[in-house]
Amino acid sequence: MRPIILLIIGIVPYFSNGQQLADLFQRSDTKITWLGIDFSHVKLIGDFNQFAEWGTEGAASIRDNYFPEWNELVYSEYKKYDVAGMLRKENMVLDTDYTYELNKKAPLEELEARQDPDYSKETIQSFVKPYSFKQKEGLGVLLVAESLNKYKEHAKYHFVVLDLHDNTILLHQLFIEKPGGFGLRNYWAKSFFNVVKNIKEKAYFDWKEEIIGKK
Numbered sequence: 001m002r003p004i005i006l007l008i009i010g011i012v013p014y015f016s017n018g019q020q021l022a023d024l025f026q027r028s029d030t031k032i033t034w035l036g037i038d039f040s041h042v043k044l045i046g047d048f049n050q051f052a053e054w055g056t057e058g059a060a061s062i063r064d065n066y067f068p069e070w071n072e073l074v075y076s077e078y079k080k081y082d083v084a085g086m087l088r089k090e091n092m093v094l095d096t097d098y099t100y101e102l103n104k105k106a107p108l109e110e111l112e113a114r115q116d117p118d119y120s121k122e123t124i125q126s127f128v129k130p131y132s133f134k135q136k137e138g139l140g141v142l143l144v145a146e147s148l149n150k151y152k153e154h155a156k157y158h159f160v161v162l163d164l165h166d167n168t169i170l171l172h173q174l175f176i177e178k179p180g181g182f183g184l185r186n187y188w189a190k191s192f193f194n195v196v197k198n199i200k201e202k203a204y205f206d207w208k209e210e211i212i213g214k215k
Contacts, residue, residue, distance in 0.1 A: 020139075020163065020170065021139075021161065021170045021171055021211050022211050022212060023139065024087065024089075024139060024161060024171075024207075024211075025088075025204075025207065025208040025211055025212055026212065030138050030139060031093065031135070031137060031138030031139070032087070032089050032091070032092045032093070032138060032139050032141065033092070033093045033094075033095050033133075033135050033138060033139070033140050033141065033164070034074065034083045034084070034092055034093065034094045034095070034096070034141050034142070035095065035096060035098065035099055035133065035140045035141065035142035035162075036071045036074075036096030036098075036099035036100065036142055036143075037067075037070060037071055037099065037142065037143045037144075037145055037157070037192065038099055038102060038103070038127070038128075038142060038143065038144045038145065039063070039067045039070075039103045039106060039145045040102045040103055040105065040106040040127075041106075041117075041119070041127055041144065041145070041146070042106070042111065042145040042146065042147060042148060043111065043112070043113035043115075043116065043117055043146070043147045043148075043149075044059060044062060044111050044112050044113070044147075044148055045112075045113055045114065045115065045116065045147055045148065045149040045150060045151060045152075046149060046150025046151040046152075047150055048062070048150060048184065058112075059108050059111040059112055060108055062111070062184075063103065063104070063106050063108065063111065064104075066184060066185060066188070067103040067104075067106070068100060068103070069185055070185070070188065070189055070192060071096050071099060071100060071103070073189060073192065074094055074096070075094065080193065081189075081192065081193060081196055082196065082200075083141070083196060085200060086196045086197075086199045086200035086204065087141065087199070087204060088204070092141075093135075095133075095134070095135060097134075098131065098132070098133050098134070099142065102131075113147070116146065116147045116149060116152075116156060117146060117147065118146075119144075119146050119158065121158075121169065121172045124144050124158045124160060124169065124172060125168075125169050127144060128142075128144065128160060128162060128167050128169065129167050130167075131162075131167050133164060135164055136164055136165060137164060137165065138164055139161055139162065139163065139164065139170070140161070140162040140164045140167075141159075141160070141161055141162075142160055142162070143157040143158065143159055143160070143192070143195065144157070144158040144160055145157055145158075146158060146174075148179075148188055148191075153178060153179065154176050154177060154178060154179070154191070155176070155177050155178075155179055155188060155191035155192075156174065156175070156176050156177075157174070157175045157177065157191070157192070157195050158172060158173070158174050158175075159171075159172070159173050159174075159175060159195065159199065159203075160172050171207065173203065175194075175195045175198065175199075177190075177191040177192075177194040177195055177198070178190070178191065178194060179191040
């Protein structure tokens with residue numbers, strides 16, 4: 001297996017409404033909510049049959065069993081998948097209920113594909129605009145999964161910070177991460193872990209310098 005060394009894709013992150021976004025990087029009363037991983041537009045690419053858990057249902061098994069499990073990691077393995085720690089927010093609220101329901105409705109006939117769709121920031125905005133979260137104030141943080149690509153051995157996630165008043169994207173950056181481990185759950189969970197790790201160790205500081213520096 002050839003190694004893949006690719007952490008954060010070399011693009012300039014998209015920022016908007018810097019004054020409000022600054023609350024993500026400093027002490028503030030602004031409520032910050034982790035909304036989960038949106039898999040409703042993800043594409044499954046390549047041969048997943050080597051995983052025993054794949055079973056006979058194909059994409060249905062991934063949607064119904066693993067989308068919930070991957071979102072559950074922030075609760076069941078919170079020290080490892082520390083989304084609050086990656087953004088230095090001790091009081092971050094975890095609320096993945098809406099994303100859980102959204103993922104359940106992902107169209108099975110659209111899940112499998114031959115190549116990455118290469119979603120743009122504008123496309124991601126069109127995905128998140130219709131969201132209807134219970135929480136309407138503060139900032140929402142989530143990942144929008146683009147692809148789980150077995151051929152290229154990578155997963156693509158769009159990290160998004162939303163103004164929950166109108167679901168406008170305030171910060172957007174694409175991450176391309178390497179999976180790893182045994183079994184389907186752990187193999188792709190590793191790519192989520194790598195997003196958390198890379199934000200905590202690098203991207204957070206890049207964003208903070210860009211946003212706080214503009215104040």
